[in-house]
Amino acid sequence: MELAFYIAGAVAVLSTILMLTRLNIVHALLYLIVSLLAVAVVFYVLGAPFVAALEVIVYAGAIMVLFVFVVMMLNLGKHSVEVERQWLTPGIWTGPVLLASVLLIEVVYLMRGVPAASGSGAVDPKAVGTALFGPYLIGVDLASMLLLAGLVGAYHVGFRKSEKSGNRTGDAT
Amino acid sequence: MRNGLLLAGILFSLGLTSLLVRRNLIFVLMSLEVMLNAAGLAFVVAGARWHQADGQIMFLFILAMAAAEVAVGLALAVEIYRRFKSLDVDKLSNMKG
Amino acid sequence: MLGLLWLIPALPFASALVLMLSGSRFPRKAATALGVGSIGISAVVTILVAASFFTAPPPDHSYTQLLWTWINVGGFNPEIALRLDALSLVMVLVVTFVGFLIHVYSAEFMMEDEGHSRFFAYMNLFVASMITLLLGDNLLLLMLGWEGVGLCSYLLIGFWYREPANGHAARKAFVVTRVGDTLMLIGLLLLFTQLGTLQIHDLMQRASERWPAGSGYAVAAALLLLGGAVGKSAQLPLQVWLPDAMAGPTPTSALIHAATMVTAGVYLIARTHVLFSLAPAAQLAVALVGAGTLLLAGCSALTQPDIKRALAYSTVSQIGYMFLALGVGAWQAALFHFFTHAFFKALLFLGAGVIINALHDEHNIFKMGGLRKELPVAFWTFLIAGCSLAGLPFFTAGFFSKDLIIWEAWSADHGHPGFWIAGMVGALLTSLYTFRLIFRVFFGPLGTPVTKRPGYTMTIPLAVLALFSFGAGYLKEPLLGFLHSALPATIEARTGGMTEAGSEAVAAVVFLVGLYLAYLFHLRKRSLAEAAVSNPVGSLLHRWWFADWGFDWVYDKVFVLPFIWAAQINKSDFIDAFYTGVARLADLFYRGLSRTESGRLRWYAAGVAVGSVVFLAMVLFR
Numbered sequence: 001m002e003l004a005f006y007i008a009g010a011v012a013v014l015s016t017i018l019m020l021t022r023l024n025i026v027h028a029l030l031y032l033i034v035s036l037l038a039v040a041v042v043f044y045v046l047g048a049p050f051v052a053a054l055e056v057i058v059y060a061g062a063i064m065v066l067f068v069f070v071v072m073m074l075n076l077g078k079h080s081v082e083v084e085r086q087w088l089t090p091g092i093w094t095g096p097v098l099l100a101s102v103l104l105i106e107v108v109y110l111m112r113g114v115p116a117a118s119g120s121g122a123v124d125p126k127a128v129g130t131a132l133f134g135p136y137l138i139g140v141d142l143a144s145m146l147l148l149a150g151l152v153g154a155y156h157v158g159f160r161k162s163e164k165s166g167n168r169t170g171d172a173t
Numbered sequence: 174m175r176n177g178l179l180l181a182g183i184l185f186s187l188g189l190t191s192l193l194v195r196r197n198l199i200f201v202l203m204s205l206e207v208m209l210n211a212a213g214l215a216f217v218v219a220g221a222r223w224h225q226a227d228g229q230i231m232f233l234f235i236l237a238m239a240a241a242e243v244a245v246g247l248a249l250a251v252e253i254y255r256r257f258k259s260l261d262v263d264k265l266s267n268m269k270g
Numbered sequence: 271m272l273g274l275l276w277l278i279p280a281l282p283f284a285s286a287l288v289l290m291l292s293g294s295r296f297p298r299k300a301a302t303a304l305g306v307g308s309i310g311i312s313a314v315v316t317i318l319v320a321a322s323f324f325t326a327p328p329p330d331h332s333y334t335q336l337l338w339t340w341i342n343v344g345g346f347n348p349e350i351a352l353r354l355d356a357l358s359l360v361m362v363l364v365v366t367f368v369g370f371l372i373h374v375y376s377a378e379f380m381m382e383d384e385g386h387s388r389f390f391a392y393m394n395l396f397v398a399s400m401i402t403l404l405l406g407d408n409l410l411l412l413m414l415g416w417e418g419v420g421l422c423s424y425l426l427i428g429f430w431y432r433e434p435a436n437g438h439a440a441r442k443a444f445v446v447t448r449v450g451d452t453l454m455l456i457g458l459l460l461l462f463t464q465l466g467t468l469q470i471h472d473l474m475q476r477a478s479e480r481w482p483a484g485s486g487y488a489v490a491a492a493l494l495l496l497g498g499a500v501g502k503s504a505q506l507p508l509q510v511w512l513p514d515a516m517a518g519p520t521p522t523s524a525l526i527h528a529a530t531m532v533t534a535g536v537y538l539i540a541r542t543h544v545l546f547s548l549a550p551a552a553q554l555a556v557a558l559v560g561a562g563t564l565l566l567a568g569c570s571a572l573t574q575p576d577i578k579r580a581l582a583y584s585t586v587s588q589i590g591y592m593f594l595a596l597g598v599g600a601w602q603a604a605l606f607h608f609f610t611h612a613f614f615k616a617l618l619f620l621g622a623g624v625i626i627n628a629l630h631d632e633h634n635i636f637k638m639g640g641l642r643k644e645l646p647v648a649f650w651t652f653l654i655a656g657c658s659l660a661g662l663p664f665f666t667a668g669f670f671s672k673d674l675i676i677w678e679a680w681s682a683d684h685g686h687p688g689f690w691i692a693g694m695v696g697a698l699l700t701s702l703y704t705f706r707l708i709f710r711v712f713f714g715p716l717g718t719p720v721t722k723r724p725g726y727t728m729t730i731p732l733a734v735l736a737l738f739s740f741g742a743g744y745l746k747e748p749l750l751g752f753l754h755s756a757l758p759a760t761i762e763a764r765t766g767g768m769t770e771a772g773s774e775a776v777a778a779v780v781f782l783v784g785l786y787l788a789y790l791f792h793l794r795k796r797s798l799a800e801a802a803v804s805n806p807v808g809s810l811l812h813r814w815w816f817a818d819w820g821f822d823w824v825y826d827k828v829f830v831l832p833f834i835w836a837a838q839i840n841k842s843d844f845i846d847a848f849y850t851g852v853a854r855l856a857d858l859f860y861r862g863l864s865r866t867e868s869g870r871l872r873w874y875a876a877g878v879a880v881g882s883v884v885f886l887a888m889v890l891f892r
Contacts, residue, residue, distance in 0.1 A: 009180045016184060016207060020191035025199055032203055039184075039214055046177065046221045051229045055210075058236055063206065063243050070247045071199060074254055080197075087196045096193035099879050100186035106886045107182040114175045123226050131226040132233075139230070143237040150241030154248040192875050201871070266869030 005045045012038035023084040025071050029064065036060040047122030177218035184211035198250045198260040202243065209239045271322035275335045275352050277315050278362065279405065281308045282398035289391035296387055305390025306373040309397055313366040320359055324752075331355055331755035332471075334407060348468055351407035356756035358404045360605060360749070361537055364612045365404065368529050369397050371731035375620050376521035378727035379627065383519075389429060393525065396422035400530050404537060408469040409458050412538070416454070416502065419531045420447050426526060427518040436517040443511040450501015450508055454538075457494025460487070474544035483548050492545045492552030496559070499535030505563045505593055509586050510821050513570075516578040520623030523578060528585050528615040533608050536592045540757060543601055547758075553684060557597020561692040564590030566819055568699030572706065573816040576633045577622050580707055584659065585615055587696065591675050594693065598685040600678035601757035602750045607675055609749065610667035610742050614658040617735035621652040624728055625711060629718045635710040639717035647729045649712050651736040656708050658739040660701040660785070663778040667743035672697065674746070677773040682760050690773075694780055701784025709792040 012035050019031035036059050043052035132140055188207035195201060213232040220228015250260065257264050285308035289301060296304070323333070332355035339349045354362075373393065380389050399418025406412040428440030462468055464487055465476045481488045499505070504512035515527050526532070539546060539556060546553045564587045571583035588611050595604035626633060628645055642649045658668035676693035679685050791799045802808045814820060842850075866877075 005176070009176070012180070013183055013187070016187045019207075020187065020195070020200075020204065025197065028200065028203065032207070035184075035207070036210065039210060042177070042180065042214065043217055046217060048217050048221060048229050051217055051232050054233065054236060058240065059206075059210065063240055066243055066247060067199070067203065070251060074199075074251065074260075076260075080260075084197065088194070092194055093190075096190045096876070099193065099876065099883065100190040103189065103879065103883050103886070104182055104186040106883065106890060107186075108179065109890060110886070111175055111178050111182075114178065116175050123220065123224065123229060128226045128229050128233075131230055136230050139234060143234055146241050147237055150244045154244040157245065157248040157252055189875075189879055193872055193879065196872075262871045265871065269867055269869030 005042060008038045008041040008045065011035075012042065021088075023081050023088070025076065025080065026068070029067055029071065032067075033060050033064050036064065050125035050128050174218055174222045177221075178215055181211045181215035181218065184208075184214065196262050198253065198262055201262060202246050202250065205246075206239060206243070209235060271318055272328065272333050272354065273335065274315050275319055275333070275354055275405070276337060278312050278319070278366065279352075279398045279401040281312045281315075282394040282401070284308070286391045286395035286398060289387050289394065293387055298381070298386055301387035301390055302377045302381075305387070305394055306370070306377055308394055309366065309370045309373045312397070312401075313370045316362055316366045319354070320363055323354065323359055327755075340410070345466075346462075348408045348410040350411060352405040353407040353470070354405065356753050357537075357540060357605065358756075360609060360753065361404045361533075362401055364609060365397065365400055365530050368612050368616050368735070369525055371734055372521050372525045372529075372616060372620065375524075375623075375728050375731040376519070378725055379521055379623060380519065385429060389426075389519070392422050392425045392429070393521070396426065396526060396531070400534070403534055407471075408467075409461070409473070410468050412470075412541075413455070413458065416451065416498075416534065419526070419534060420444065420451065420502070423447075423515070423526050423531055426522040427515045429518055429522065433517075439511075439514040439517040443515050446508050446511040447501045450498045453494045453501070454498025457491050457498065460491050460494065464491075470541060474542065477548060478544055481548055484550060485548070488545060488548040489551050492542070492549040493555060495538060495542055495545070496552060496556055499538045499593075500559060501535075502538075503532045503535030503589050503593070504586050505535070505559050505590060506566065507821065509563060509567065510818060510825060512586055513574075513579045513582045513818065516576070516582050520578070520619060520626065523582070524616045524619035524623070527582065528619050529612040532585060532589055533592070533612070536589065536596065536604060536608055539593075539596045540601055540605060543596075543757060546596070547599075550684070553597055553599070555597075557594055557684065557686075557689060560590045560593030560595070560597050561689055562590070563587065564594065564696040565692055565699070568696050568703065569815045570818050571703040572699065573812050575636055577625070577635050577638075577707065577711065578619070578633060580635070580703060581615070581618055581622060584618075584700070584703065587700065588615065588659070591672060591693070591696070594679060594689060595675040598679050598682040598689060598760075600675060600682050600760045602753045602760065603671070603674040603678050605753055605757070606746060606749055607671035609745075610658065610671040610739070613735050613742055614655040614666075614668055614739040617651055617655040617732060617739055618659065620728075620732055620735070621648050621655065624648045624724045624732070625652075628720045628722050628724065630721045632718045635707060637717050638711045639714040640712070641716075641720070642712040644716075644720045645723070647732060648724070651732040652712070653708060654736045655739050656704045660704040661697060661777060661781050663774070663781065665740065667739055667741065669777070670743035670746050672700075673774050673777050676777060677770050678760055680768060680773065681770075694776060697777055698780045698784050701781050702788050705785050705788030706792050709788055713793050714796075 015031045015035040015038065019028045019035060022028040022031065036055060040052045040055040040060070043049075043055055185208055188204045188211060191204035191207065192201060195204065213235045216228045216231040216235070218228070220226065220231070253265065254260055285304050289296070289305060332353060335352045335354075337350040337352065339347055341348055373390075376389070376393070380386055383389065396419055399415045399422060401415070403412055403415025403419060406415055424440045424444040427443055428436045430436050458468065461473060461477075465473055465480065467473055467476065477488065477491075501508045512527060512532070516523055518527075546556065567583045567587035567590060571580050571587060574580040574583060588607070592604045592607050592611075595601075595607065624645065625638065625641065625648055628641075628648075629638060632638065654666070658666035661669040661672050663669050672693075676690060676697065679689035679693050680687060791802070803812045817823060
């Protein structure tokens with residue numbers, strides 16, 4: 001089982017790195033989907049099949065698809081690749097890489113006391129469901145309200161009154 | 174467990190780098206997703222270590238939040254594209270000073 | 271009945287407060303009724319109190335009404351107490367009665383003005399402060415009234431504040447009287463530290479017990495109080511503010527700068543006469559100031575083309591007479607002259623107001639003329655007042671009072687023939703400038719045509735005041751007898767070849783000479799006047815006297831310009847640098863910090879990341 005974990009982890013890291021260096025948005029999106037799937041495998045290995053399924057269905061399946069829809073709608077084309085090339089000069093990477101690596105080193109240092117691997121902590125979906133209907137019930141309600149708010153907000157922001165100047169209602173934000 | 178947390182940390186810092194580097198608004202949103210995912214991974218790892226469902230439930234909530242955020246964020250991105258005719262994040266600096 | 275004493279200042283105070291708070295929200299008629307009515311009721315109460323005082327005089331001829339204790343700190347406890355005796359009663363009667371007539375007059379005068387209720391508020395506040403000054407039992411309360419009248423004078427001179435010149439005149443008045451007020455305050459402090467009280471009655475008693483005649487403290491205190499009086503009453507050397515104060519509305523000039531406020535100095539000296547009796551040097555100074563002022567101002571009045579300025583100089587001159595009387599020890603004569611002067615000077619000013627109003631704001635007497643037929647009421651009342659001022663024998667009040675002073679200047683204990691001569695020359699000048707005004711304004715060919723005629727509200731006060739200018743002289747004996755209870759009698763020392771009748775005869779002759787000269791120069795052969803002014807000596811004198819004997823110029827060069835120069839070079843001194851330094855520091859921080867707010871998303875995200883790195887480091891490596 002450990003091997004699956006390491007391979008999936010490597011795939012996730014590799015595809016994330018590839019994702020953030022792509023010039024074409026759609027390519028980057030696809031690499032991101034691969035990364036999410038790899039993480040789903042990691043979840044399964046850890047003994048959380050419910051979450052693995054959620055990751056695939058919701059994250060990679062809905063959210064990323066939403067991204068793809070929007071990117072396709074914006075229809076950015078070849079021009080955007082040129083623009084990205086202009087923006088992504090090599091020099092621009094130094095600062096953020098430095099910062100992120102410092103943060104990573106600190107986090108690693110934090111984790112020095114944690115044991116390398118512990119037993120299989122498999123938690124089956126039934127336990128998750130019981131907890132959701134039990135102590136976390138109010139969290140579920142709040143999450144649904146959040147989703148409702150997101151829905152209404154997204155609808156309102158994106159609403160177009162007419163074909164000509166659809167920005168009038170959009171101004172209200 | 175340490176390896177799991179390490180993986181989460183690496184993914185998170187990769188997402189942070191991407192956030193700080195890229196100028197396209199869609200890329201910014203994507204890197205946010207990466208960071209959220211990494212955080213969720215850390216939660217699930219911790220939940221597996223303690224043998225409790227809390228980690229997975231936390232991941233569920235993070236997922237719901239990410240979904241809502243993406244919906245609104247993409248709607249805003251579309252609106253911004255309509256207004257400014259570009260997705261350059263640096264163009265949105267009217268609140269400076 | 272005497273218990274109603276507190277109403278006399280309280281009613282105008284209350285009315286002023288109401289008018290100031292409600293302002294223009296009152297309809298015009300209501301504000302006028304309130305402003306005039308409060309003074310009217312105050313006058314009625316004064317008459318009732320006076321009647322009670324006359325018929326049943328309280329013990330020791332003085333009545334004190336304690337209202338409450340003002341301050342009570344370590345042995346220093348001045349009270350709000352009103353003290354009524356003959357001196358203050360006479361003055362309060364004049365203030366309320368003349369004040370009431372002037373308020374009635376100004377009801378019509380200020381009818382169309384937009385600052386209407388503000389005017390009545392200030393005038394009421396003035397009357398209230400003046401009465402507080404007069405009725406104050408201790409010097410601190412007197413000082414309160416003193417400052418109050420100074421404030422109202424400032425407010426009323428600069429009443430038409432939109433015109434910058436009026437503001438300058440108001441400031442000049444305030445600053446100059448401030449000089450006097452400071453001297454008076456130092457005098458108060460001296461008196462308190464040496465004698466331990468500010469209550470006037472106790473003060474005078476302790477002074478006469480502890481300080482021998484001619485002691486340094488007495489002289490110093492008296493001179494300092496004289497300084498205050500000189501400032502408020504516009505005597506030498508602080509007389510420069512009164513002519514400019516004519517920028518205010520005419521009722522103000524009549525009330526404040528003729529009848530009441532400028533006599534506050536006279537009141538102060540009369541009140542503290544014990545102190546002055548203990549300091550002959552100071553009393554001599556008072557007399558010299560009086561004599562000098564009356565001559566100086568008389569000469570200046572002769573050259574003024576503006577009718578109100580001429581009357582202002584005349585006021586300065588007449589108060590000089592009162593100071594002269596105080597200086598030679600003729601206390602009651604000074605008060606008698608105040609009594610008559612209030613009536614005829616107020617009348618002169620109100621008449622001038624009628625003329626100025628009728629000629630649509632024309633102030634220059636050389637542009638007026640022939641108003642005898644056009645404004646008959648104004649003419650006759652102005653004539654009566656002018657004759658009273660100049661001293662027409664036997665028929666006018668001014669004759670009796672001014673003559674008494676000139677006689678006392680000769681015959682009193684501290685009198686001197688020099689003062690008598692000064693008084694006579696002053697009388698000549700008075701007659702001359704008064705009739706110059708009358709002949710130029712009312713006689714001769716018609717100058718500026720009349721556009722507005724006064725109504726009854728303006729002419730009835732004129733008539734009443736004229737009656738008093740005429741008849742108040744006959745009250746001489748009763749008044750002097752009444753004042754005897756508060757002021758010591760004048761000690762007649764010498765007669766030296768002159769009797770009172772003789773002095774009066776000389777005064778009558780002087781009056782006629784002045785009348786004839788004025789007739790000659792200003793009616794019969796007006797070219798003589800031009801000739802007198804255009805020859806070299808004449809024109810020099812004319813310009814010098816017109817500029818108030820150069821006092822304004824001297825003050826400007828000696829005080830004002832160096833002060834402005836010092837303020838200019840000190841504009842950015844080190845104290846200022848501290849404050850501007852604070853501002854500059856804040857600006858520096860602003861500039862620095864505003865650069866962190868670039869508006870760019872990635873910059874802010876980097877900030878968050880850096881912050882979390884630092885925070886983690888702090889947690890890890892503590």
